[in-house]
Every structure is written in structure tokens, then in C-alpha cells.
Amino acid sequence: MQLAPIVSRLKARATSLKHVAGAANLAALKSAPARTPAAWVVPVSESASANVSASIDVVQRIRRRFGVVIAVRDVRDATGEAALDGGLAQARSEIVAALVGWSPDAESGAIVAAGGRLLSFSSGALWWQDEFETDIWQGGKP
Secondary structure (H helix, E strand, O other): OOOHHHHHHHHHHOOOOOEEEEHHHHHOOOOOOOOOOEEEEEEEEEEEOOOOOOOOOOOEEEEEEEEEEEEEEOOOOOOOHHHHHHHHHHHHHHHHHHHOOOOOOOOOOOOEEEEEEEEEEEOOEEEEEEEEEEEEEEOOOO
């Protein structure tokens, strides 16, 4: 799955984000970035349906899941409540508006939301991951 188009879309449409990058940049982090909210697009999983073709050709749906990891902090509030209520809510809203219903390339179906979860909270930084899915058809649509 190509994540660069998703990163580019978030940079253009989620204007409250101070930083948007791919998975490699997230792996290099040692702590929360100084400028937040920040987001990283990461691959999560890929699954395939059974072959739906009655002929010798293989036709199957490939479901691709990716995540958007969001880091927010509010240095005035060590409990994280301000980060949760302010920066995270706005960032998530902009990310969903930018991605849901959009197709990242000609092969993929429209992106749908697939859930979200708290990753961690430490040293005043809150880390959240929203997940999204898109499908492609291998071998053509049935």
C-alpha cells in the first residue's frame, strides 16, 4: 500500500496538524515531538477474501488497513485532559474529513473509518491511533 498519497492529503487538508509524515519518521522518534498535534501514517494490516471466481481466474478482495497515529500535548496541563479535549478532537475531525470517502488511487475503493484507540499517555503527551480501510480487487471485480 502506498502511504505517500495519504500523507500528502493530510498535509493539504488537516491544517491543524503541525507535522505529518510516514511510518519511518515515527520509528525514529524517541519522545513526543515539540510541535503538536502531529500525525504519522502507518500500515496496519492486509487481509484477503476467498476467491470469488467460478472460473480458473482468481478474483479476490484485498482489504488494506492503515493507521494515523496522532500525538498531542498541552504543556499547561499534565493530566492530558486539555490535549484530549482540544488538539486531539480537532485533529481527528480533520483527519476523518480528509480521508473518509476519498480513494487514494485508481485501484482502491473509498476509504472508510475502522475505529480508534488510545496508544499511550506519558509525560503530558497523548498518543492516539485512528484506523482506516480501503479495498482493492485482485484479478478484477466480480
